[in-house]
Amino acid sequence: MSNSDSILELVNVSINFGGLQAINRLSFQVESGQIFALIGPNGAGKTTAINMITGIYPPAEGEIYFEGQVLSGKKPYQVTRMGIARTFQNIQVFQNMTVRENVMVGLHTRSRSEFVRCLLHTPMVRKEERMIRRRCNEILEFMGLASKAGLLAAGLPYGDQKKVEIARTLATEPRLLLLDEPAAGLNLQETHEMSHTILMIRETGVTVLLVAHNMDLVMGISDTITVLNYGEKIADGSPAEIQNSDKVVAAYLGREPW
Amino acid sequence: MENRNGCKLVDLPESTRRKDRFSFTLLVVIIVLIPVLVESKYYLIVLNIIGLNTIVVVGLNLLIGFAGQISLGHAAFFGLGSYFSGILTANYGFPHWPAMVVAMLATGAIAYLIGYPALKLRGHYLVMATLGFGIIINILMGELEQFTGGHDGLIGIPPLSVGGLTFDNDLKNFYLIWAFVFFCMLVARNLLDSRVGRALRAIHGSEVAANSLGVNTSSYKVKVFVLSAMFASVSGSLYAHYITFISPSTYDFYYSIQVVTMVIVGGMGSLWGSLFGAAILSFISEALHVAKQYHIIAYGVFLSLILIFLPEGVLVGIQHFYQSKKLQRLIAVKTPFLLWFNRF
Ligand SMILES: Nc1ncnc2c1ncn2[C@@H]1O[C@H](COP(=O)(O)OP(=O)(O)OP(=O)(O)O)[C@@H](O)[C@H]1O
Numbered sequence A: 001m002s003n004s005d006s007i008l009e010l011v012n013v014s015i016n017f018g019g020l021q022a023i024n025r026l027s028f029q030v031e032s033g034q035i036f037a038l039i040g041p042n043g044a045g046k047t048t049a050i051n052m053i054t055g056i057y058p059p060a061e062g063e064i065y066f067e068g069q070v071l072s073g074k075k076p077y078q079v080t081r082m083g084i085a086r087t088f089q090n091i092q093v094f095q096n097m098t099v100r101e102n103v104m105v106g107l108h109t110r111s112r113s114e115f116v117r118c119l120l121h122t123p124m125v126r127k128e129e130r131m132i133r134r135r136c137n138e139i140l141e142f143m144g145l146a147s148k149a150g151l152l153a154a155g156l157p158y159g160d161q162k163k164v165e166i167a168r169t170l171a172t173e174p175r176l177l178l179l180d181e182p183a184a185g186l187n188l189q190e191t192h193e194m195s196h197t198i199l200m201i202r203e204t205g206v207t208v209l210l211v212a213h214n215m216d217l218v219m220g221i222s223d224t225i226t227v228l229n230y231g232e233k234i235a236d237g238s239p240a241e242i243q244n245s246d247k248v249v250a251a252y253l254g255r256e257p258w
Numbered sequence B: 001m002e003n004r005n006g007c008k009l010v011d012l013p014e015s016t017r018r019k020d021r022f023s024f025t026l027l028v029v030i031i032v033l034i035p036v037l038v039e040s041k042y043y044l045i046v047l048n049i050i051g052l053n054t055i056v057v058v059g060l061n062l063l064i065g066f067a068g069q070i071s072l073g074h075a076a077f078f079g080l081g082s083y084f085s086g087i088l089t090a091n092y093g094f095p096h097w098p099a100m101v102v103a104m105l106a107t108g109a110i111a112y113l114i115g116y117p118a119l120k121l122r123g124h125y126l127v128m129a130t131l132g133f134g135i136i137i138n139i140l141m142g143e144l145e146q147f148t149g150g151h152d153g154l155i156g157i158p159p160l161s162v163g164g165l166t167f168d169n170d171l172k173n174f175y176l177i178w179a180f181v182f183f184c185m186l187v188a189r190n191l192l193d194s195r196v197g198r199a200l201r202a203i204h205g206s207e208v209a210a211n212s213l214g215v216n217t218s219s220y221k222v223k224v225f226v227l228s229a230m231f232a233s234v235s236g237s238l239y240a241h242y243i244t245f246i247s248p249s250t251y252d253f254y255y256s257i258q259v260v261t262m263v264i265v266g267g268m269g270s271l272w273g274s275l276f277g278a279a280i281l282s283f284i285s286e287a288l289h290v291a292k293q294y295h296i297i298a299y300g301v302f303l304s305l306i307l308i309f310l311p312e313g314v315l316v317g318i319q320h321f322y323q324s325k326k327l328q329r330l331i332a333v334k335t336p337f338l339l340w341f342n343r344f
């Protein structure tokens, strides 16, 4: 590790799908306590970067370090247990479960009872269940979801489903949170609430890696921005530096206005 | 229990437990009363078959309804329970309760050997693997004559007993089998209402999300498959000691289809639906006591109709019907029964 303050470090990471080089020798560092934004036009490789960090696709080349430990080769559930949680660009709430239950699944890593104990509903299970309920209520309160706890997730409006996804990741007690397009599909008011939520999460000491299209959100709350285009880093710096970068403007103008 | 958008409000877990306690109490009352009301020996046999099927179906529903995996080989696990118990007790004079435990553990181990490789791969490999496995086991039951008695079957399996009480008639077996049904439903309920049960339902909802919340999804799928095979094995052991005679034809592919149908009819992911599905289909099977070919056709038609008109299963479908606004307006008065029914 070149920097002792960095919580996440990617070193020359690459991956290709068939002939497509989705990420090409990407390196960056996320400093502890930051809101770090990863931006870029459609298909730039932002989601793929998150998928590699969380172990969904192992990188073909390069190394990924989390708090100095090697991540490559770890399965998604192991990465989560190490202290990284993520949300999904295409919402993946458990539609068949209530809001409360969704968050309770997030507390899976915080409890230990396995099959036999659960079948027999032993005192340890009961004790853990009380802990899970209590933690779950705190998180629902924090995310402003307490009044919706008993509703099936499938019936919630889009914005609330996004909140459920975040609530669930917070339940795993991550030190690094990866948010893939948290504001996509939200209206102005909801986007505003979302930036507030992200800032609040950072307040609690969680480092945030934010992938987003919405420039208002990114420019307003991030400390550092890295710009991807065709799987390569084309710029990084503070929001002001990025806004004035010709390369970035060109990359975006080529495809989609911002 | 509907909110303004017509979206179902789910009860808080505390009340879920209370309502379940009520349902389980009701189940006990019904079990105790049935033999008083049912005098015919024939109906007692049908009820015993329903109970044995319920145990298999509850286990299978944990796999299908909660983990979203399908097995077409549960006849084999049911059969392994029967044959392990039967062979150990009839041929080798093993004490029957330990034999039943050995049967359950051995069946679980075999399920692990099949489930582990099949569930490692994404896709429907478990269906293929269990289908092939079921057929092979069924053939072996006929071919391994020196142990199984071949196609003529295995005779002389002793009835179960506790202390001085021997379960040697239909009535005694009724109480024994339904005590097991009660116990199996209770532990299944415990599991579902726990950390592990939520993880299983999460896998059904979104495997990638469950994984990214720290659930070791492939291991959980294997474990629930093993558990469901063990449920089938216990039922198979009870069956062998009840009938005291077993032969390969009981454990053919048709039975695997039958139990899958019961899960779907009762409602995938519905515990009480499992009991319901096992009850109506076992009853229909007995009522239509004709050749098996026609059975299969009848099952096919029945299954298609259910999937088209009541895809959530009959019990859940009826509940939703009761919960629909139209009907509630029609009835206008919410009877206490309806309120109770809604709470499932
Ligand atoms: N599993 C996969 N198989 C094949 N190609 C893939 C796969 N995942 C991503 N890709 C391709 O890799 C490239 C990067 O995709 P990715 O989803 O990471 O982009 P993105 O920056 O998240 O875009 P968006 O802003 O649209 O979300 C795209 O060309 C995409 O089609």
Ligand SMILES: [Mg+2]
Residues within 6 Å of the ligand: A046, A047, A048, A089
């Ligand atoms: Mg993306």
